[in-house]
Amino acid sequence: MRTSSRRIAPIVLLAFAMTGLLGAPARADGEARLLAPSGRLRVGIYPGSPTSMVTDAAGKPHGLAYDLGGELARRLGVGIDYVRFQRVADIVTAIHDGQVDFTVTNATPARANEVSFSQPVLAIELGYLVPANSQIGRIEDIDRPGVKIGVTKGSTSERTLPTKFRSATIVPAESVKVAIAMFGRGEIDLYATNKPTLFEMSDQMPGAKILDGNWGAEHMAIAIPKGREDALPLLNRFVTDEQSSGALDTIQQQAGLRGASKATRE
Known part of the structure; x- marks a missing residue:
């Protein structure tokens, strides 16, 4: 029995070792x-x-x-x-x-x-994009009657910005691509979303500018x-x-x- 126990012990240890090795995969x-x-x-x-x-x-x-x-x-x-x-x-x-x-x-x-x-x-950072020759040069110029702020439909911007502005109007866009076309038709005056997206949009809109500052992150x-x-x-x-x-x-x-x-x- 003692001999058998000595033989079994290494086998048991080997089994535990194999379990440990196989556990990670x-x-x-x-x-x-x-x-x-x-x-x-x-x-x-x-x-x-x-x-x-x-x-x-x-x-x-x-x-x-x-x-x-x-x-x-x-x-x-x-x-x-x-x-x-x-x-x-x-x-x-x-x-x-x-x-x-x-x-x-x-x-x-x-x-x-x-x-x-x-x-x-x-x-x-979150920011605002304005087209070339925009009358809006600062964030402080945004909250005025008649100013239309474009946002992506269903986005954080759509949920958040209405609480920030009393006079400007929030205008949802179906997508970023649609928003660029909305600028050309005068349906929005600026666009609000994260700055990486705004930079991407500005590359397709000659003269467009991202306003200094941010409205969050x-x-x-x-x-x-x-x-x-x-x-x-x-x-x-x-x-x-x-x-x-x-x-x-x-x-x-x-x-x-x-x-x-x-x-x-x-």
């Missing part, structure tokens, strides 16, 4: 199944904003949500599907409904009721469906790795993302 596989239950990571994007997806001169797509989604899918060892929408509010709804697995968006309290967020990825974070919170530690490590390695800086440069600053954890 098992957890990783579990997180992959949790974040991408279909076996492919469905990333929600909308065109026109470097925080989501834009294309460079060669037609290659870049963007915060686009590139971070691609990198996460690679780390998880799963395929990726990019699902396009007109605006970010539609993506948030799709994540809430389980039709999309991942995006990057402003982590507002209202959206936190619909989706779950990682730690902040980066912070970006967005705290961009990864959004996933409710019920997948067990994957948040992995997502937070992923965000920290992207920030510390310099990969996030590269993503911003490739997307032409301007007006961003380092995120801080609250």
